[in-house]
Amino acid sequence: MRHDSRPAAVVAPVPSSRRSPSTRRTIMTTHDGAGTTALPPDVRGPHTSRLGLVTVIATFGGLLFGYDTGVINGALEPLTRDLGLTAFTEGFVVSILIFGAAVGAVIGGTLSDRHGRRHNILLLAIVFMIGTLGCVLAPGWEVLAIFRFILGLAVGGASATVPVYLAEIAPAERRGGLVTRNEVMIVSGQFAAFVINAVIYNIWGDIDWIWRVMLLVALAPAIVLFIGMLRMPESPRWLVAQGREAEALAVLRQVRSPQRAEAEMSEVHRLAAEEQASRTGGATDLGVRWIRRLILIGAGLGVFQQATGINSIMYYGTQLLGDAGFSANAAIVANTLNGLFSVLGITVGILIINKINRRTMLLGGFALTTTFHLLVGLSALLLPDGTAKAYFILVFVILFVFCMQGTIGPLVWLILSEIFPLKIRSLAIGISVFVLWVANALVALVFPPMVQTVGIANSFFVFVVLGLAALVFVAKVVPETRGRSLEKLEEQFRTQYA
DSSP states (O other): OOOSSSOOOOOOOOSTTOOOHHHHHHHHHTSOOTTOTTSOOOOOSHHHHHHHHHHHHHTHHHHHHHHHHHHHHHHHHHHHHHHTOOHHHHHHHHHHHHHHHHHHHHHHHHHHHHHOHHHHHHHHHHHHHHHHHHHHHOSSHHHHHHHHHHHHHHHHHHHHHHHHHHHHHSOGGGHHHHHHHHHHHHHHHHHHHHHHHHHHHHHHTTOTTHHHHHHHTTHHHHHHHHHHHTTSOOOHHHHHHTTOHHHHHHHHHHHSOHHHHHHHHHHHHHHHHHHHHTTOOOGGGGGSHHHHHHHHHHHHHHHHHHHTOHHHHHHHHHHHHHHHTOOHHHHHHHTHHHHHHHHHHHHHHHHHTTTSOHHHHHHHHHHHHHHHHHHHHHHHHHSOSSHHHHHHHHHHHHHHHHHHHHTHHHHHHHHHHHHSOGGGHHHHHHHHHHHHHHHHHHHHHHHHHHHHHHHHHHHHHHHHHHHHHHHHHHHHHOOOOTTOOHHHHHHHHHHHHO
């Protein structure tokens, strides 16, 4: 993490709720270019192709992450018919994966630190396969829920491990770009799930068990991930942390030029030491008032990010559009636009995020998403049922997704990376992100019964109220972090909340 007055560089943050404490910790240590300027340039050579292959294989973990969280969107309609789901059991089956991901992120980060990044990705590929097959063969919703939880463990583990692996094996000057590929693969995986579901449903949608085929598609990238990772190297930084320096140098020689590999060992040592320093904070630090305040701000940002309801759209978009007036076939096709504009939104967000003050962009993001929530609610309440109503709701939902993924989604992760001092960073981000995962799961759990009970209009009016609360929260307590060093922020909070 930077300790100077310049803003940290952005590593394409995951939309919505996608990063674990371990992920953020490692990515933050890669932002600091200090100490790397004397390194020889990373010239192209055979090692460049090797690094490219490592990146492609590892990001299949991100693809699986996206596909497995997005596939339920289009699969719910036949799934509900086949297994007789109610609004509650539907929300339970969807949200149980997110609860599993919250647990998996913690366990995955721990196992990754203990046994190695590559080892953990191999294990996750097996869990992805087991979870997928269990879901496909489930005789009832209870068994489906169990294997969705197992699949969630893999999703959370992937969020904690894959970006860490990429960040640690990439050269410093290319680190942001390579980690970005994983984030792009996540949203692309969701988009792919929406498209594949639309194709399958429009051909075989009258078959009740067709949802099993939709879920089965995820088995192929899981197999590719497992077979591919068998031939991939371990993270050099993890090897150095274990005292296995000869192996670390051998890995660097695979993915760097010979001169660069030798010179980079000191940089690997420095980053490993910085990461170790970020783990020295403990529960006793929670007794310090200004630290508690910072953690509450971080947790609040996580809650309000999820209170936008972004994942209600990503998990239930097809059903929402069906309730708005589209036919089942048209709804699942229209839902692919949510995936497309999610990808476009995060792309725009990455381009502008370092050009606008954090608070300004965050306030603007919440103002826009709250406005589109209001417009969706008013459209559902005031417009007569029919094609026009359905398309108005579709347009406002798409615009909400675009604005959310272009502002609030990446900004929350960036602010979390900037507000916590090094000593408590792992502890504070761990708490904040766990709260974010739980908020994600709770929204996924309550959205179907809420829509069934109060309707689309009132459901989105609830999001309006939450959006207004988020605006007050940001305006009152969230600090501006752009262009401010950690030392200045820490001094401000020590003085203000001592």
